[in-house]
Amino acid sequence: MRTQHxxxxxxxxxxxxxxxxxxxxCAWAQAAADTAPPEPIADAPADEPAxxxxxxxxxxxxxxxxxxxxxxxxxxxxxAAGEDTEQPAKPALPDDPxxxxxxESHPQTAPELxxxxxxxxxxxxxxxxxPFAVELAAKKLALGDKATLADRFGSANLxxxxxxxxxxxxxxxxxxxxxxxxxxxxRDADRLAAAAAQLTDPDEQVRSAAxxxxxxxxxxxxxxxxxxxxxxxxxxxxxxxxxxxxxxxDVxxxxxxGVLESSDSALKTHVVRVLGHMRAQQAxxxxxxxxxxxxxxPELRSEAAQSLGAIGGRPPTVDEALRVLEAGARRALARSxxxxxxxxxxxEVWHWNAAHGQSEPIEYDPxxxxxxxxxxxxxxxxxxxPAQPANRRLxxxxxxxxxxxxxxxxxxxxxxxxxxxNVAARYxxxxxxxxxxxxxxxxxxxxxTAAAEIxxxxxxxxxxxxxxxxxxxxxxxxxxxxxxxxxAATRAIMNFHPAGPFVGSSQVAAGIAFFAASYGGxxxxxxxxxxxxxxxxxxxxxQLGYMPDIATTGRQAFELATTSSDYxxxxxxxxxxxxNADELVAQxxxxxxxxxxxxxxxxxxxxxxxxxxxxxxVPRVFPMLQPTKPEEMKLLVDQMLAMAGSRHVSAAERxxxxxxxxxxxxxxxxxxxxxxxIRQYESTLLDVLFVPELSEGATVVLGNLGxxxxxxxxxxxxxxxxxxxxxxQAAAAAFARSVRRYGVxxxxxxxxEQYAIYNxxxxxxxxxxxxxxxxxxxxxxxxxxxxxxx
Numbered sequence: 001m002r003t004q005h006x007x008x009x010x011x012x013x014x015x016x017x018x019x020x021x022x023x024x025x026c027a028w029a030q031a032a033a034d035t036a037p038p039e040p041i042a043d044a045p046a047d048e049p050a051x052x053x054x055x056x057x058x059x060x061x062x063x064x065x066x067x068x069x070x071x072x073x074x075x076x077x078x079x080a081a082g083e084d085t086e087q088p089a090k091p092a093l094p095d096d097p098x099x100x101x102x103x104e105s106h107p108q109t110a111p112e113l114x115x116x117x118x119x120x121x122x123x124x125x126x127x128x129x130x131p132f133a134v135e136l137a138a139k140k141l142a143l144g145d146k147a148t149l150a151d152r153f154g155s156a157n158l159x160x161x162x163x164x165x166x167x168x169x170x171x172x173x174x175x176x177x178x179x180x181x182x183x184x185x186x187r188d189a190d191r192l193a194a195a196a197a198q199l200t201d202p203d204e205q206v207r208s209a210a211x212x213x214x215x216x217x218x219x220x221x222x223x224x225x226x227x228x229x230x231x232x233x234x235x236x237x238x239x240x241x242x243x244x245x246x247x248x249x250d251v252x253x254x255x256x257x258g259v260l261e262s263s264d265s266a267l268k269t270h271v272v273r274v275l276g277h278m279r280a281q282q283a284x285x286x287x288x289x290x291x292x293x294x295x296x297x298p299e300l301r302s303e304a305a306q307s308l309g310a311i312g313g314r315p316p317t318v319d320e321a322l323r324v325l326e327a328g329a330r331r332a333l334a335r336s337x338x339x340x341x342x343x344x345x346x347x348e349v350w351h352w353n354a355a356h357g358q359s360e361p362i363e364y365d366p367x368x369x370x371x372x373x374x375x376x377x378x379x380x381x382x383x384x385x386p387a388q389p390a391n392r393r394l395x396x397x398x399x400x401x402x403x404x405x406x407x408x409x410x411x412x413x414x415x416x417x418x419x420x421x422n423v424a425a426r427y428x429x430x431x432x433x434x435x436x437x438x439x440x441x442x443x444x445x446x447x448x449t450a451a452a453e454i455x456x457x458x459x460x461x462x463x464x465x466x467x468x469x470x471x472x473x474x475x476x477x478x479x480x481x482x483x484x485x486x487x488a489a490t491r492a493i494m495n496f497h498p499a500g501p502f503v504g505s506s507q508v509a510a511g512i513a514f515f516a517a518s519y520g521g522x523x524x525x526x527x528x529x530x531x532x533x534x535x536x537x538x539x540x541x542x543q544l545g546y547m548p549d550i551a552t553t554g555r556q557a558f559e560l561a562t563t564s565s566d567y568x569x570x571x572x573x574x575x576x577x578x579x580n581a582d583e584l585v586a587q588x589x590x591x592x593x594x595x596x597x598x599x600x601x602x603x604x605x606x607x608x609x610x611x612x613x614x615x616x617x618v619p620r621v622f623p624m625l626q627p628t629k630p631e632e633m634k635l636l637v638d639q640m641l642a643m644a645g646s647r648h649v650s651a652a653e654r655x656x657x658x659x660x661x662x663x664x665x666x667x668x669x670x671x672x673x674x675x676x677x678i679r680q681y682e683s684t685l686l687d688v689l690f691v692p693e694l695s696e697g698a699t700v701v702l703g704n705l706g707x708x709x710x711x712x713x714x715x716x717x718x719x720x721x722x723x724x725x726x727x728x729q730a731a732a733a734a735f736a737r738s739v740r741r742y743g744v745x746x747x748x749x750x751x752x753e754q755y756a757i758y759n760x761x762x763x764x765x766x767x768x769x770x771x772x773x774x775x776x777x778x779x780x781x782x783x784x785x786x787x788x789x790x
Contacts, residue, residue: 126166137174143185150182187220196224199240222255223358229270257286258350258359265297276307288321289380325381332374371402397447404446410653429459436473449488456492464502475504481595513681515661518654523547523566527557528573540633554584569598569640598643600624662697669704686713703734706742732771736778
């Protein structure tokens with residue numbers, strides 16, 4: 001009985017296969033024509049398109065797809081006569097009528113081949129399907145043919161074939177390409193625009209095919225449909241375009257919300273009506289903005305109220321709308337401070353592109369995506385009452401925060417028409433000072449950085465003194481713990497070229513020296529009472545590319561941490577003394593130059609509980625066991641950098657800051673000025689002379705300082721034959737300028753040493769001889785060739 005049943009199933013499979021090959025070409029079209037149109041949601045044309053059942057039918061039949069000519073017997077290569085070649089044994093064909101029927105059908109077109117492969121695979125005869133798979137993969141198919149195949153056989157069936165162990169090597173790449181090509185075809189802009197134009201075609205089958213193409217394109221169909229709604233000359237097509245947009249469902253909501261950023265009130269009225277018909281709860285806040293928009297038409301506000309009523313049961317009052325918008329904007333802005341979302345999976349937010357006349361997606365991380373929505377809400381709130389200072393501050397802070405996160409924290413804010421830079425700059429320096437102060441107070445550091453940058457572009461030195469004995473917002477920002485805020489404020493102040501002292505000027509000078517004291521590479525400060533253990537920890541850090549500095553007392557650690565700007569984190573053993581670990585951490589948190597640095601406290605087991613409890617109450621402090629292996633140090637470094645979050649400044653960015661600081665110092669020391677006392681930071685600047693990227697500028701600064709230490713350091717570089725010749729020549733020239741301006745500040749033994757070095761090089765290195773000649777000419781006060789020309 002079982003045998004008879006199996007044989008019957010095999011014959012049925014065979015018959016089904018033959019029937020599949022004979023399926024009429026226009027079956028799907030006939031099915032679509034025979035299906036009654038759906039009830040329109042609003043203003044649909046009298047002869048409506050086919051329903052969803054018809055849309056799910058195949059777009060075309062097997063016939064005519066990829067009709068490659070079969071290989072003729074005469075085309076098969078013939079073995080050379082007399083050549084002893086061993087032919088591989090062919091597998092014995094199973095005595096199965098269904099298998100034999102498939103093999104004897106000689107499939108040729110792409111649909112026939114896929115159907116044959118599918119049946120053989122289902123019959124556990126994948127080996128026999130391999131030749132068909134090879135023939136299929138070799139076909140050159142157009143994008144439209146590939147899209148038809150994907151629709152005809154469905155993703156589930158095709159994926160099952162691509163995962164078959166025997167067929168995957170051949171079919172896997174083919175099916176992957178099939179899906180990619182089908183997606184490109186479905187979303188082709190020209191094709192969709194043509195389909196949208198056919199929505200009012202008198203032929204019902206043409207209209208049905210156009211609707212099917214648009215629905216399958218999902219969110220890509222929004223642009224051509226919105227283009228119809230934006231054109232008053234195509235008013236006859238507006239009802240059908242609106243109807244198809246609503247049929248797209250949830251995938252169309254975000255693109256349509258992006259359209260509400262347009263300035264076209266009539267277009268937004270159409271979109272608001274569509275969102276109401278869709279009962280799109282995701283669009284509620286956007287509809288609130290449209291409802292209270294003072295620049296929108298009365299029709300837009302009325303339609304938005306009706307749509308909100310359809311979604312929520314009743315239209316909200318204006319006061320309710322304002323409260324919702326403000327709460328949403330502040331919630332999104334606050335979320336932008338949460339770095340747990342930074343680097344998460346990207347999220348698309350749709351915005352109106354006026355140049356292209358359509359809504360387009362922009363990718364953000366989750367926090368920035370929420371902030372992009374928050375900017376919309378804050379802008380709608382501000383537009384309703386632009387005279388309200390709180391609304392203005394909320395909008396500008398949100399806009400600057402979003403703009404800075406979008407362009408990158410390590411890049412300046414772009415300016416130009418339509419940018420957030422220009423929008424904020426229009427409100428003037430007083431408003432921007434308010435923005436800077438509130439952003440600093442609320443911890444919106446990207447917005448604060450952006451505000452400082454804009455003030456530097458549009459302000460002047462009067463901003464630094466107009467508050468009398470109170471430090472200006474810029475001067476306060478120049479003392480901030482966040483390095484980027486501090487740098488942006490310092491650059492703004494240097495752009496003003498202040499002529500006199502102001503409150504906070506000494507802190508600005510300290511900041512400039514701090515930025516200049518960068519060696520570029522990453523460093524770590526290890527604070528441990530036992531130098532052997534400290535060196536062991538430093539060695540582990542060195543394996544990860546960090547230059548370790550060792551301190552065995554708290555005082556030594558504080559001095560090191562406040563003189564180098566390259567530390568990325570600090571490791572402190574809980575047993576450190578003078579001062580102890582708790583007090584040292586407190587000192588670091590009070591000092592602006594170290595306040596943002598992550599700190600790991602190494603705690604022995606007996607002190608673990610106390611250190612863990614302490615670390616919970618101090619920002620960016622992490623309890624840890626002493627690392628003894630490279631993998632332990634790697635884990636620790638990852639935790640430290642994660643703790644730093646967006647405040648971590650890369651070595652490349654630190655080099656940019658250092659180069660700018662050297663330029664400022666060169667400018668300040670080139671002329672007499674009584675605003676910034678630079679000489680007190682001389683010890684910090686002496687070592688910068690040997691940083692290759694900063695050496696040239698540093699020679700200028702040390703030459704301008706005119707101190708014994710600066711002249712000695714310039715000679716040290718000039719005398720070192722291991723240094724590049726241009727750097728040595730620059731040091732000798734800077735020494736000569738220093739002598740002309742301040743005289744020789746060297747001791748007699750130091751002068752005699754220069755003569756000894758010159759004599760020892762006699763007849764050896766011409767480049768060294770030229771450098772040493774410049775030095776001795778300066779000491780002897782002989783004019784060099786440049787002086788003669790002058």
